[in-house]
Amino acid sequence: MLSPDTKGVFAIAPTPFLPDGSLDAASVDRMTDFYWEAGSDGLTILGIMGEAQKLEPEESLQIVRQVIARAGGRPIIVGVSAPGFAAMRRLAGEAMAAGAAAVMIAPPSTMRTDDQIVGYYAQAIAQIGTDIPFVLQDHPQATLVQMTPGVIKRIINDNPSCVMLKHEDWPGLDKITALRDWERDGSLRHVSILCGNGALFLELEMQRGADGAMTGYAFPEMLRDVVDLSLAGDLDAAQDLFDAHLPLLRYEQQPVISLSVRKYVLQKRGAIAHDTLRAPGPKLTAPTKADVERLLARLARTDSRAAF
Structure with missing residues (x-):
């Protein structure tokens, strides 16, 4: 089971597909092994990066x-986020029965007021x-859905x-600080904070009190090193490594093509056999692939793990 004291790196894994859009079962094992070899402490599956909304219920299971x-x-x-509770309840129960450590729940886009958001999580x-540990996805x-620090505080203390x-708000550094300040004064129960945002602010989030990363950047080894260096207090080394990866991180973060870029790099790294997104989804153009190749070549000058 997941703990409020969890630290480290939980890579968000994509869902591998064959060129025809069907599930690539062989790549699921290959990808899972890749993340362990890269130093991940755990994995998060069926998130936004996992194209969960495009899967049939049995495919998800x-x-x-x-x-x-x-x-x-x-x-x-x-x-396990879903439009209705029936699908959420089934997937959560099946996942925990299979041995999952926790489930992750995001609020539906129809939530507008603070009370609506808090009430949704209670339901x-x-x-x-x-009895099922859950991760609150912001x-x-x-x-x-905009969740203020006060709303997050209510959800954590109520559940x-x-x-x-x-944590994936942007800008959101002050949100982390507010939550940690409340922990210190005893008004908020302690929980782990792992950060997403494509790792775009990871080194700063760690300095604000985050416990690690939960994102899909195609070099989880970098996430591992930045988290470990930050927790050890070596902030300059963490910043230097992060800065070397920043051009590729920035490129990955572009709307629409972000997942396509990540899958392309993961394919090149051997983590998955194909960079296919299930339709509807964009395909990278030849010039875009050339951009990525150039960024990887430049990264390899300072991080040999990009020289593959």
Whole structure:
């Protein structure tokens, strides 16, 4: 089970597809092994990067069972966000029965007021069960739901099964500071904070009190090193490594093509056999691929792990 004291790197994994758009089962094992070899502490599957909204329910369960079986006891977080509670309840129950460490829940885009958001999580947890650890996903760029620090505080304190915040607000550094300040004065229960945003602000988020990274950048080794260096207090070394990767990070973060770029790099690294996105989804043009190749070549000058 996931703990409020969890630290480290939980890579967000894509869903591998064959060129015809069907699931690539062989690449699921290959990808899972890649993340362990890169130093990930755990994996998060069926998130936005996993194209979960394009999967049939049975396909989602297939991915969950296969990744957990391949993980060999390492912690797996399963995204269970869904328009209705019936689908969420089934996926959460099946995932935990298969051996998942926790589930992750994002608010639906229809939530507007603070009370609506807090009430939604109370209902969701009542549906899936208070015994299932859950990750509160705060990603307003994707969900269009703005959760203030005060709302997050209410959700955490109202729901003991909330063990982690996946922080992806932007700008959001002051949100981390506010939550940690409340922990210090005793008004907020401690939970783990892992950060997304494509790792674009990781070194700063660590300095504000984050416990690690939960994102899909195609070099999880860099995430591992920046997190470890930050936790050890070597902020300059963490910043230097982060700065070397920043041009590729920035390129990856572009709207629309972000996942296409990540899958292209992961394919080149041997993590997956194909860079296919399930339709609808963009394909990279030849000039865009050339951009990525040039960025990788430049990165390899300072980080040999990009020389593949």
